[in-house]
Amino acid sequence: MFMKIDGIEYLCSTIGNLAGIPVRIYQNDKLSFSYSLIKLPKDPILPFERKILRFSQHIGYFITPRFHYYGIVNSGKYKIVLGPSRQYSASKRDLSELAFECDVPPDETENFVAAMESLVALPLNSVLQTLCSLNFVLNGEKLSLADITICEERQSALSEEIAAKQIEKNYNEANLLSEETIPHNTIDLEQTIMGFVRHGDTIALKEWLKNAPAIRSGKLSTDALRQLKNTFIVTATLASRSAIRGGMEEDDALSLSDAYIQKCELLSSIDAITNLQFHMVFDYTERVEKIRIGKNPTKLLTNIANYTQKHLTEPVDIAALAKAMFISRTHLAVKFKKETGITLTEFVLKEKVEEGKRLLRYTDKSIFSIASYLGFSSQSHFANVFKKYAHSSPNEYRLKHGK
Numbered sequence: 001m002f003m004k005i006d007g008i009e010y011l012c013s014t015i016g017n018l019a020g021i022p023v024r025i026y027q028n029d030k031l032s033f034s035y036s037l038i039k040l041p042k043d044p045i046l047p048f049e050r051k052i053l054r055f056s057q058h059i060g061y062f063i064t065p066r067f068h069y070y071g072i073v074n075s076g077k078y079k080i081v082l083g084p085s086r087q088y089s090a091s092k093r094d095l096s097e098l099a100f101e102c103d104v105p106p107d108e109t110e111n112f113v114a115a116m117e118s119l120v121a122l123p124l125n126s127v128l129q130t131l132c133s134l135n136f137v138l139n140g141e142k143l144s145l146a147d148i149t150i151c152e153e154r155q156s157a158l159s160e161e162i163a164a165k166q167i168e169k170n171y172n173e174a175n176l177l178s179e180e181t182i183p184h185n186t187i188d189l190e191q192t193i194m195g196f197v198r199h200g201d202t203i204a205l206k207e208w209l210k211n212a213p214a215i216r217s218g219k220l221s222t223d224a225l226r227q228l229k230n231t232f233i234v235t236a237t238l239a240s241r242s243a244i245r246g247g248m249e250e251d252d253a254l255s256l257s258d259a260y261i262q263k264c265e266l267l268s269s270i271d272a273i274t275n276l277q278f279h280m281v282f283d284y285t286e287r288v289e290k291i292r293i294g295k296n297p298t299k300l301l302t303n304i305a306n307y308t309q310k311h312l313t314e315p316v317d318i319a320a321l322a323k324a325m326f327i328s329r330t331h332l333a334v335k336f337k338k339e340t341g342i343t344l345t346e347f348v349l350k351e352k353v354e355e356g357k358r359l360l361r362y363t364d365k366s367i368f369s370i371a372s373y374l375g376f377s378s379q380s381h382f383a384n385v386f387k388k389y390a391h392s393s394p395n396e397y398r399l400k401h402g403k
Helices: 005-019 046-053 092-101 106-118 123-141 152-160 165-173 187-199 202-210 222-243 252-266 270-293 300-312 318-324 329-340 342-360 367-373 381-392 394-403
Strands: 024-027 030-035 058-064 069-075 078-084
Touching: 005 030, 005 202, 046 069, 046 092, 046 165, 058 123, 069 123, 092 106, 092 300, 092 367, 106 329, 165 187, 187 202, 187 222, 187 270, 202 270, 202 300, 222 252, 222 270, 252 270, 270 300, 270 394, 300 318, 300 329, 300 342, 300 394, 318 329, 318 342, 318 394, 329 342, 342 381, 367 381, 367 394, 381 394
Parallel strands: none
Antiparallel strands: 024 030, 024 078, 058 069, 069 078
């Protein structure tokens, strides 16, 4: 079935109006048309565009690490890409990080975040239904949701989280690396939990667990008990990797993961495995929290640490922090110094440096971009603060530790 480009453009504009999400047309992998009801400073597809363009089947979808999803339909030399959309709202922190990855200028970040927040939230199934209709019009195929393929890159993204070769071996033994094993409906859930681990946010984790859905996985095994153990291995792998990014020593994190996996393999009850899984996640989260704010943090220190994590991309503002804690700035400063031995400003700057380390290690963003993203007034200011607390320049750190 052949449709001229002006017809495809009309169809895509109509879908964009009905769905409320951006739509693009690529011709021979070159962007030839885009439509969006919402004006975005930069297209959020940019960090994932190359991966999405490699998808060659007629119809499929791609899920980003922050769980925005894109629908894809290929028809001859044309590729139509819908999205991003997401079933639930993303946090401002996630959207700020996405802006950073898209090279949105610092003075446009707020506009980017606001625009992303205004995009229509759609269940994945709604996007997939739209893809089926679009594919029928363009390719003449009558498909069901079960026929739609998740991009191979999602599998790669999961694999990148696997730090230890031993875990990779466990995956292979359980046949977890086939495309059918990807847990389509639990990616968001897993990453929400891993965010708590990485930031050492025990308070948010406890609150979330009060109403948490069960952690399930894709069809990893025909045996229910083996299935749950396979899911446990995935969670242990992701938790250890998240803890490492949160500041835990790599050897400690991986050894702890191995210990939990060995303990899990000895269990024969679904309830026991489920309980051990939540205990493991909380254990990792608590260990990261202790690294960040000490072994016996008070509720005030924990709240300060969590507030700081959520505002790392903003300039240091102790007055705003004190207001959020419902305590005077002077009293807060005295109390914090008494409990930790350092000033609030020093604590916030140390947290920024830790995030700077992560960005230097795991991204290829320029030092200027990282400095701007973390709310520093200049690259030199960031470099001076970084050297004070990391005992090396940003360049030296990246050369030594960069992946």
